[in-house]
Each structure stands twice: as structure tokens, then as C-alpha cells.
Amino acid sequence: MLKLTNLSIAYQNKVVLDHLNLNAEKGEIIGVAAPNGTGKTTLFNIIANYTKPDSGQVVFGGKYTYRNEKEEVLIHKHLTTFPEQKDLFDELSGTDHLKLYASMWNGTSKHVPAVIDKLQMRHYVKKKAKTYSLGMRQRLCFAMMMAADTTVMLMDEVMNGLDVTNVALISECLLDMKQEGKLVFVASHLLENLDLYADRVIFLKEGKIVHEQRFTEDREIYLKAEMNSSDYHELKTKIELPAAHMYIAEHLLCIPMGGLTLSEQTRWIERILSLYGHNLTVGPLGTVEYYEKYFS
Numbered sequence: 694m695l696k697l698t699n700l701s702i703a704y705q706n707k708v709v710l711d712h713l714n715l716n717a718e719k720g721e722i723i724g725v726a727a728p729n730g731t732g733k734t735t736l737f738n739i740i741a742n743y744t745k746p747d748s749g750q751v752v753f754g755g756k757y758t759y760r761n762e763k764e765e766v767l768i769h770k771h772l773t774t775f776p777e778q779k780d781l782f783d784e785l786s787g788t789d790h791l792k793l794y795a796s797m798w799n800g801t802s803k804h805v806p807a808v809i810d811k812l813q814m815r816h817y818v819k820k821k822a823k824t825y826s827l828g829m830r831q832r833l834c835f836a837m838m839m840a841a842d843t844t845v846m847l848m849d850e851v852m853n854g855l856d857v858t859n860v861a862l863i864s865e866c867l868l869d870m871k872q873e874g875k876l877v878f879v880a881s882h883l884l885e886n887l888d889l890y891a892d893r894v895i896f897l898k899e900g901k902i903v904h905e906q907r908f909t910e911d912r913e914i915y916l917k918a919e920m921n922s923s924d925y926h927e928l929k930t931k932i933e934l935p936a937a938h939m940y941i942a943e944h945l946l947c948i949p950m951g952g953l954t955l956s957e958q959t960r961w962i963e964r965i966l967s968l969y970g971h972n973l974t975v976g977p978l979g980t981v982e983y984y985e986k987y988f989s
């Protein structure tokens with residue numbers, strides 16, 4: 694559906710994307726995780742052709758690129774980017790915004806009432822946007838994407854300014870979009886939230902995808918023990934830890950359990966429990982843990 698090949702861009706001396714490659718399919722939600730200023734927005738801007746890469750290509754549906762205006766129009770019929778709150782029209786109501794997006798991309802606004810209901814906006818959607826709180830504006834921006842209903846959606850900081858209830862509501866809508874076969878990119882600093890709906894999370898570092906965590910496949914199970922750095926170094930003098938173990942962000946020891954027999958697994962659990970009893974869990978690594986591994 695969407696193929697990124699060898700995307701590179703640099704500003705002055707700073708390399709932001711460096712020969713980045715990615716294939717993405719319909720029905721996928723791809724989380725993009727990286728610290729501030731790494732290149733998430735730049736990546737989205739290149740996918741949407743708001744920014745030209747220094748080299749590389751964005752290919753849609755196996756054949757369309759931004760080589761000419763005709764193909765750009767074709768691509769943009771199927772792609773939306775998350776509106777910025779500052780781009781909302783103060784004097785227009787939420788309904789006006791939704792109808793605008795619906796008719797621009799969809800040619801009809803018949804589904805707008807269903808979007809309003811789904812996002813529980815009925816009590817405010819007829820008021821002018823200038824009267825909305827931050828969270829109300831953010832929900833409207835998301836609703837506009839739902840109204841546009843395109844196949845590819847690029848969502849930058851979609852959860853910004855939302856309270857817990859609204860984060861849950863939007864997460865639910867993202868899961869619905871996946872069921873409907875959309876391809877959704879979500880750049881977010883709410884890392885645990887990505888675990889709820891992303892099929893995979895890519896971690897950007899120094900212009901490249903330094904790690905891709907897939908949630909759809911069998912994931913490696915780890916014995917995870919919280920321990921400070923002096924306990925970790927002391928432990929290493931007492932027992933030989935498996936070569937593949939990780940010590941993440943100076944606080945989390947992770948011992949892979951895959952390939953071990955049940956009795957070996959139990960032995961590791963007993964050993965770590967007897968030495969450092971508290972805060973021990975068994976399970977796969979989540980987005981937070983990989984983030985700490987690569988960026989801490």
C-alpha cells in the first residue's frame with residue numbers, strides 16, 4: 694500500500710532521515726516513537742509531500758509517486774494528515790469543519806452525525822470552534838479525519854491535551870479504523886497507549902529505524918526485574934547472566950525465557966526472587982521498555 698524507499702533529508706548539517714525504508718499495508722496501525730526533534734513530523738511531511746526529501750521515494754499502491762501533479766492529486770484523495778489546532782476556523786462550528794472534511798474527501802457528509810456520536814461531541818459540536826477547550830479542539834481534529842475517512846491517515850500527536858477518558862475513546866476509534874482496513878500512522882509520546890492498538894511500533898534514531906517492534910507476532914518473553922545499577926553489577930559477579938540479557942536504562946534487568954526449559958525458567962525466577970525479591974514480572978517488552986533501551 695505504501696512504500697518508503699531510501700528516504701533521506703538533512704537540514705543544514707543535521708541529518709534527519711538517513712536512507713529510511715518502510716513497507717506498510719492496509720489494516721495496519723504503525724506507531725512512531727522517538728524523542729522530540731528526531732524526525733517524526735518530517736517523515737509524515739514527506740509521506741504527504743509537504744516536504745521534499747533530498748533523495749528517496751514515496752510509492753502508493755505500488756505505482757503512484759509524487760512525480761507529477763496528477764499523481765499527487767490521486768494520492769491525496771486517499772490520504773489525510775492530522776489537522777493542527779491552529780488551523781481550525783474560529784468562526785465555524787465543529788459540524789461545519791466535519792462537513793467540510795467529509796465533502797472534500799468523501800463527496801458526502803451523510804456519515805457526519807455518526808462521527809459526532811462516536812466521539813461524543815453532540816453537546817458542543819454546533820458551537821463555534823473559538824469557544825472550545827484544548828481537548829474539545831483535539832477531538833474535533835480527530836473527528837475531521839474520521840469524516841474524511843481516507844485509506845491512509847497520518848496522525849501526529851493525536852492524543853495531545855486529551856484526558857484519560859478521551860484517550861480511551863480515540864484509542865477505540867483507532868481500533869475500529871484498523872478493522873475497516875485503514876493504514877494509520879500514529880506519532881506519539883504516549884508510549885503505553887501505543888501498545889493498545891499498534892500492530893508495530895518503529896523507533897527512529899539518527900535518521901533510521903533503529904528497531905521495529907511487532908505486536909502481531911509471537912514476542913520474546915522476558916523475566917524482568919527492577920534493580921539499581923549497583924545490584925546489577927553485584928549480581929553479575931555472583932551468577933553468569935545469559936549473553937542475550939539486557940539491562941535497560943539502568944533499572945531493568947531482562948532475561949530472555951525463550952529456548953529455556955520450564956525447569957530452567959523456574960530456576961531463573963527463583964534465583965532472582967531470592968536475591969532481589971520485589972518487582973519481578975514475566976512477559977514481553979512493551980513500547981516503553983524499548984524506548985528506554987534505545988533513548989535512555
Ligand SMILES: Nc1ncnc2c1ncn2[C@@H]1O[C@H](COP(=O)(O)OP(=O)(O)OP(=O)(O)O)[C@@H](O)[C@H]1O
Pocket residue numbers: 704707709727728729730731732733734735736
Ligand atoms: N524546515 C526546517 N528547517 C530546518 N530544520 C528543520 C525544519 N523542519 C524540521 N527541522 C529539524 O528537523 C528535526 C526533526 O524535526 P521534527 O519536527 O520532524 O521532529 P519530531 O520528531 O516530529 O519532534 P517532536 O516530537 O518535537 O514533534 C529537528 O531538529 C528540527 O529542528
